[in-house]
Amino acid sequence: MTCPATIRIRCAAASGGRQPPLFKPDANPRTLTTSYRNANNGSQSLPITLSFSLAILTVLLALPCRIHAHPGQDLIAAARIGDLPRIKKLLADGVDVNWQNRFGITALWQSSWKGNFKVTQTLLNSGADVNIEDQVWKATPLEMTDDLDTVRLLVEAGSRSRNKLLRRAALRGQTSLLIALLAGKSPPRHELVSAAAHARIRGHANIITVLEKTTGSTLPLPPALTRQEMSRLTGHYQSADSAEVDIVIQSNQVRLIRNSRSTPLIPASASKFNYDENTYHFLLTGQRVTGFTESNGSDKRVFQRAVPTQPARPAERFADDLTRDNEVASKKHWPQFRGPGARGIGVGQQLPVTWNVSQKTGIRWQIPLQGLANSSPIVWNNHVFVTTATSKYGNRDLRIGLYGAGDAAKDQSEHEWQLLCLALDSGEVLWRHTADRGVPRVKRHQKSTQANSTPATDGNHVVAVFNSGGLYCYDMTGTLCWSQDLGVLDNGAFNDPDYQWGFASSPILVRNLVIVQIDRQTNSCLTAFDVADGTPVWTTVREEPSSWGTPTTYQSSRGLEVVTNGSHFARGNNVKTGKEVWRLPGHSAITVPTPFSAHGLLYVTSGYRPIQPIYAIRLDAEGDISLQRGNQPNKFIAWSKTRGGPYLPTPLVYGNFLYSCSNQGVLTCYHAPTGQQVYRKRISSGGANSFTASLVAADGRLYCTAENGEVCTIKAGPRFEVLARNQLDDYCLSTPAIASQTMLFRTRQYLIAVGNHR
DSSP: OOOOOEEEOOOTTOOSSOOOOOOOTTSOGGGGOOEEEOTTOOEEEOOOOHHHHHHHHHHHHHTTOOOOOOHHHHHHHHHHHTOHHHHHHHHHTTOOTTOOOTTOOOHHHHHHHHTOHHHHHHHHHTTOOTTOOOSSSOOOHHHHOOOHHHHHHHHHTTOTTHHHHHHHHHHHTOHHHHHHHTOSSOOOHHHHHHHHHHHHHHTOHHHHHHHHHHHTSOOOOOOOOOHHHHHTTOEEEEETTOOEEEEEEETTEEEEEETTEEEEOEESSSSEEEETTEEEEEEEETTEEEEEEEEETTEEEEEEEOOOOOOOOHHHHOOOOGGGGTTTSBSSEEOSTTSGGGOOEEOSOOOOSOOBTTTTBTEEEEEEOSSBOOOOOEEETTEEEEEEEEETTOOOOOOOSSOOOOOBOSOOSOEEEEEEEEETTTOOEEEEEEEEEEOOSSOOBTTOOSOOSOOEEOSSEEEEEOTTSEEEEEETTSOEEEEEEOOOOOOBOTTOTTOBOOOOOOOEEETTEEEEEEOOSSSOEEEEEETTTOOEEEEEEOOOOOBOOOOEEEEETTEEEEEEOOSSEEEEEETTTOOEEEEEEOOOSSBOSOOEEETTEEEEEOOSTTOOOEEEEETTOOEEOOOOTTOOOOSSEEEEESSOOOSSSOOEEETTEEEEEOTTOEEEEEETTTOOEEEEEEOOBTTBOOBOSOOEEETTEEEEEBTTSEEEEEEOSSSOOEEEEEEOSSOOOSOOEEETTEEEEEOSSEEEEESOOO
16 A cells, blocks of 8 residues: 655745744644655645635744744843843843743853853843842852852852852862852851861861961861750651651761761751751750751751651552553553553563673574664564664764763764664564654754654554654555654753753654654644644644653543643643643653553653652643642642652552652652652662663563663562662663563664563
8 A cells, every 4th residue: 555645844934944833723733734745755736725825824924923032031041152242232221130031040140150250240230139049950140150250259249159158169178169159258157167067077178278267267166066955856857748867866976867878967056057058957846856947048848757656567558469550561562662651561571580691691682773872662563663863973972870961962973864673583674764864953962862762653653753853654664654844853951052952752653643742942832643644633832941751641531631741831631632631830840751640640750950749640630730839639639749750760650659760770669549658779789870761660570771781670569679680781771662572672782682582
């Protein structure tokens, strides 16, 4: 059967390359299909009716018109690039120097972060407030800058962040920063005493010398507490989001124990302590301590003293029930990112507990792959589909590990984007199709690739999105059915468009629709296409910055709906129309994990610090389901946590438990129906200290893949037990697929099939 002609949305007035489709929310987007491409790649014009012509004319007239940003946004943009003449012009025109964008960022914050000294000076002279915090990191301009001249300038302007930064610099032995922080009016003596105490912890004698030179006298030790004053602080404390800590006395010192990590608390008084940037205020009722507040600027967390109880063993509190997931678990099909329903679960797989790539033990096959991709493989019966992007110069550079730099990889060579089909039983390449060639229009993060999005299949079609901006649909034999231009997929930092990190949201196939979540720097949307011919069916505009999660469908009492994650809101939308059904705010600025449905709840998480929520949302959610401050559950939210959400890996619900793995390799297990924490254990070991791949599970085992290629196998259930640690002998940032008694890993150089030999 011949496939339909390739369809592309085109904007006749576009210049400078392909442009994103222009959809009018209340119009039928089908009217924007103006041309098609036949099998010979020739373009032909379709007959245009009068109404169709008017629709096109409307679009063309709208093209030159741009919705102008608030002038305050122009001020922030100018501050970011150091455009001093533009800044002076905007300020002379009356633009508010303290205008904040949707993330609470001001021009002063931006110029300080970028180290644009003269811009910072100009803004301060124009009345910029040095103490405005952004809404993401809760940081002032002083906390964002590394430029020492800018540090002095902000300190002299009265930044209230100086005191905690003095402690941080003293703890880390940063002499130059400390000297800059001491500019202007001398800090209060008690703050200098606290900074000196931090320096003593690490033995930084040079720091103490600088501090004492400032005061002209010897700095004493912090206040000495009596045994009674320390003893009343000790105990077990719990926050509203179920985080637990212990206050203990060790070596005649008050210490805070959190996740087996011991932190010294340096006293400023009998009830106030400091360590690094944090301040701890203990709350007294009479002479009894009832709790404490942990604060860092405006970011505060309250811990209440827990009532002593005899804890029940986890197995006694919660029973596991893995069989309840069998209906949605993969057997022979892993059709999209994280398999059926994005659940990440397989059943009847009989996978080996241990394997060895170099010795070929427990390895069914291993084949080299050209190019570089962080996309996951998918499976339909004996067909395995993978995408890749091949650099003209063979560049396969990936920088793994834990680091804060958001720089893009230096890889602007010509690329070739391909979809491959392989035989699951042998690894033989059945067909290979080149979707596009060219220089990438957007750079990639050092940890990212030009092919991050996982393809999807329904057994008749295979759809794939590449960072080139194209959405492609093939049949199972590799024949191209149609393609769509999604425009420039410019994904990167919310606060700096210069950072380009690459697109990663994967398409899904449901009820003859291809649904793609396109959250980027501008023109974000959720859009659906007809899988038969690529015709746009609906598009819903999203006021969202870049995000990297994949949409997931779920069944509510209203019918089939799709849940999406986003920095501003998690949302539910009707699958047929795209109309929004509900929304929930309170997510981190950079949202990566994919939401999913399990046992009557939607699990939505994000974890870009300091905002790390976990939400368990009921399927009948409707309207604005915002939580009131301090109120965890409501009519539509079964439970939530303000801390503990993962940054990159998507969590997993398996049986009665929710498992969440942090970038640092800390695995936390919760009782999925209630959110009660069951255990929290570190799984990272040696070089396996950073995690990007999402969790998967099969036959009572969890699989946690570290970036260095170590796969930690853990027994599912309420007791933490590591069953094995196996090596892939290559970097791996993609999530594995599980089907037909095989687990597939897409590493930097290979596709590896783990399974018992048949």
